[in-house]
Amino acid sequence: MITIAVALLLAVDFEKQVAPLLERSCLECHRPGLIAGGLRVDTASDALKAVRPGRPQESPLYTRTQLAAGKTGAMPPGGPPLTAAQSEVLRAWMLRAHTGPRVSLSRTAKR
Ligand code: HEC
Secondary structure (H helix, E strand, C coil): CHHHHHHHHHCCCHHHHHHHHHHHHCCCCCCCCCCHHHCCCCEHHHHHHHCCCCCHHHCHHHHHHHCCCCCCCCCCCCCCCCCHHHHHHHHHHHHHCCCCCCHHHHCECCC
16 A cells, blocks of 8 residues: 555656646647657657656657757757756656556546
8 A cells, every 4th residue: 555655656647747748848749630750749658659668868758858959859849948847757757657557648638
């Protein structure tokens, strides 16, 4: 019981924390109907295709956002870049995305 409670406290909630930032900065291009670069981020399971679980530094979904604005491949391409706090949410989610509560992985980013 205690282990489960602690795991839930530590887990980043996809729907509450990750989806809003993807929606604001990425969904415009990475959505059904456009799917820029072959990637959509409207569900956690789709977004996870650009994630190496537990390894944000090797996950395009994270590393692309950490490139200097204006550099080739930087996301979002037209800026503004993610804030440090948003980057940290994304990073923390990837660290635990494979261990987090399963329910958060199938929710859609749409509200
Ligand atoms: C204005 C449109 C636009 C926005 C907004 C945008 N992207 Fe992209 N993205 C693209 C395009 C076009 C490509 C394909 C060209 C390339 O790879 O650079 C791409 C490619 C990518 C790729 C590589 C896909 C792969 O599987 O290799 C990743 C990862 C990515 N974007 C992440 C993001 C993230 C995360 C955000 C939000 C922080 C974002 N993008 C916002 C247009 C956009």
